[in-house]
Amino acid sequence: MLNKILSSFGLAAEKYSIQKLGTGLINHTWKVTGESNAYILQQINSNVFKSPQDISDNILKIGNFLAEHAPDYLFVSPIAATTGAYLIQDGAGDFYRLAPYVSGSHTIDTVTDRQQAFEAARQFGKFTQLLDGFNAAELKYTLPDFHNLALRFTQFEQAHRTATAERLAAANQAIEDAYAQQHLVQTYQSIVADDTIPQRVIHHDTKISNVLFDGNDKGLCVIDLDTVMPGYFISDLGDMMRTYLSPANEEEQDFDKITVREDYFQAIIQGYFAEMAAVLTDAEKELLLYAGKFMIYMQAIRFLADFLNGDIYYATSYPSHNLVRAQNQFVLLRKYSEAENNFIRIIQQLRKEKLTETNHSSTTVFRENRKV
Numbered sequence: 001m002l003n004k005i006l007s008s009f010g011l012a013a014e015k016y017s018i019q020k021l022g023t024g025l026i027n028h029t030w031k032v033t034g035e036s037n038a039y040i041l042q043q044i045n046s047n048v049f050k051s052p053q054d055i056s057d058n059i060l061k062i063g064n065f066l067a068e069h070a071p072d073y074l075f076v077s078p079i080a081a082t083t084g085a086y087l088i089q090d091g092a093g094d095f096y097r098l099a100p101y102v103s104g105s106h107t108i109d110t111v112t113d114r115q116q117a118f119e120a121a122r123q124f125g126k127f128t129q130l131l132d133g134f135n136a137a138e139l140k141y142t143l144p145d146f147h148n149l150a151l152r153f154t155q156f157e158q159a160h161r162t163a164t165a166e167r168l169a170a171a172n173q174a175i176e177d178a179y180a181q182q183h184l185v186q187t188y189q190s191i192v193a194d195d196t197i198p199q200r201v202i203h204h205d206t207k208i209s210n211v212l213f214d215g216n217d218k219g220l221c222v223i224d225l226d227t228v229m230p231g232y233f234i235s236d237l238g239d240m241m242r243t244y245l246s247p248a249n250e251e252e253q254d255f256d257k258i259t260v261r262e263d264y265f266q267a268i269i270q271g272y273f274a275e276m277a278a279v280l281t282d283a284e285k286e287l288l289l290y291a292g293k294f295m296i297y298m299q300a301i302r303f304l305a306d307f308l309n310g311d312i313y314y315a316t317s318y319p320s321h322n323l324v325r326a327q328n329q330f331v332l333l334r335k336y337s338e339a340e341n342n343f344i345r346i347i348q349q350l351r352k353e354k355l356t357e358t359n360h361s362s363t364t365v366f367r368e369n370r371k372v
Contacts, residue, residue, distance in 0.1 A: 005041065006032065008081045008088045009098045031101060038101035039079070043094055044087075044226070052095040054140040055226050056086045061138060062131065062201070062228065070130045074212075074221040076102060105212040105220055111244045114267040119219035120211045120244070121271030124203055124236050127222045129275040131201040136230040139201065143227060146204060147235045149188040149298050156305040163308035171323055174304050177330045184297045187290060191232060196283040202231035206239040233280065234287055238295030240268050245292070246332055250299070250325050258328065260335045265292075266346045277354045288347050292336050300329035 003013035011032070021031045021040070028043040044052045056078065063077045078086045079098045088096045111117050145151045156178060160168075168175070191197050203210070204227035212220040243249070245264050248257040269288065306313045307322035314322055336343075 002030070002041070005088055005090060005096045006098075008083070008096075009039075009079060010082050011039070011098075032098075033101075038103070040076075040099045040101050041096060042099075043096050046093070046095060049142055049226060051140070051142070052087055055142050056097065058139045058142065058228055059225050060086065062134070062225070065134045066130060069133060073126075073130055074102070076100065076212075076221065076223055102212055102220065104215055106215075107209045107211070107223075108213060108217075109209050110249075111208050111264070114261075114263050116208065116213075116217060117240070117244045117264045118267040118271040119213065119217065120206070120208050121237075121240055121268045122274050123211050123219040123222050123271075124206050124240065125272040125275035127203060128200050128233065128236065129279050132279050134201055136199050136201045139229050141229050143204075143229070146227065146229075147231060147295075147298065149185055149294060150192075152298050152301055152305075153182070153185045156301040156308075159305040159308035164310075167308050167310075170320065171304060171307060171326070174300075174323065174326050174330060178301050178304055181293075181297050181333065184290075184293055188294060191234070191287070194283060196281055197232065197287070198281065198284075199230040200233055201228060202233065202235050203228055204231055204235050204239075206236045207243050233276070233284055234291035234294050237268070237272055237288065238291035238293075240272075241265065241292035241336070242295045242299060242329075242332070244268060245336070248328075250303075250328050252328055253324055255328060255331045258331045258335060260332070260339050262339060262342055262346070265339075265343055266350070269347060269350050273350055273354055277351075285351065289340065289343055292343075293333065296329055296333045296336060300326050300333060303329060 002018055006013045006016065011034075016032045016034045018041075019031045019033065021029045028045075030041045032039040032041050044055065046052055049055060059078060063075055066073050066075045076099050079100065080086055081088050081098075086097060090096065108116060111120070160175060163171075203222055203225070205224065210224045211222055214220055245260045245268075246258050247261070248254075248259070252258060303314065303322045303326035307320070307326060311322055314325070316322055
């Protein structure tokens with residue numbers, strides 16, 4: 001099957017080895033290696049992404065913009081098939097795409113030090129910053145309402161109303177936790193209504209494995225752009241906080257292992273600020289702390305709603321799996337909130353440093369102009 005796909009891109013399959021690649025749960029990915037070149041072949045999960053062509057169109061628009069306005073940026077552009085199309089459909093209706101493999105690059109599955117967190121945050125910030133002049137409204141929504149917290153809360157409320165008595169009893173504390181944090185939904189609704197908080201080109205899936213690193217663990221660029229669409233910066237920044245801050249991920253059943261590493265929080269803000277400080281509005285900068293709460297809470301109520309609905313969305317490996325995931329995220333949210341005062345101090349210090357740096361730069365330019 002893959003041989004026919006490769007031939008559609010002008011590659012003679014017998015000259016290449018094909019190796020399954022990555023740990024992604026949505027798309028299937030292979031590395032295709034020849035004597036002098038290598039590629040990444042990916043099958044798009046059309047059960048999740050209902051319109052793969054929208055993904056392809058978005059990536060082409062972004063690639064064209066970056067080629068013109070940021071030609072030095074390493075953007076992994078898709079390769080056209082012999083027909084000129086960027087997506088190939090097989091007989092079963094599945095869609096495939098091909099991209100060059102970036103030699104000397106690698107990905108990381110788990111954040112193990114603060115420098116990795118810094119580099120990843122900087123790359124996701126750089127991606128959005130370079131596209132600051134791009135009209136985000138030109139992009140299609142590949143996953144409509146993906147990070148719409150108001151909708152996710154409504155879905156949770158519906159699940160709460162229709163759940164079985166057994167599941168309601170098992171999830172009683174988690175349900176109380178969900179309603180206790182409902183103010184986070186109200187904050188999100190105020191963001192949507194605020195014209196000073198713009199929609200930007202947002203990646204929407206900032207796990208560490210979506211960053212390419214070089215041999216020295218320096219960030220090169222971001223990859224897996226299927227979820228790139230209009231959104232708020234809190235989605236990207238918040239998802240990094242949700243997935244980088246604790247050494248225990250959302251699958252951890254021993255909640256005592258869930259901690260919040262404050263130095264990682266600082267690294268994330270530093271990395272993101274390195275690219276986005278001059279781009280973010282004052283209103284956005286007031287939401288840096290909220291970003292983490294936003295994403296942690298949203299994932300918690302999504303897991304909880306799925307448990308109450310009878311586990312119809314997320315794959316599970318034991319009966320209370322989604323409930324445990326929800327409880328895990330509520331513990332992370334509590335630990336995050338407990339560190340809030342320290343986080344505020346970190347943000348204030350970094351904003352002050354960035355302001356001082358900007359003022360120093362402006363003064364230097366003024367002095368240099370005076371010398372002319």
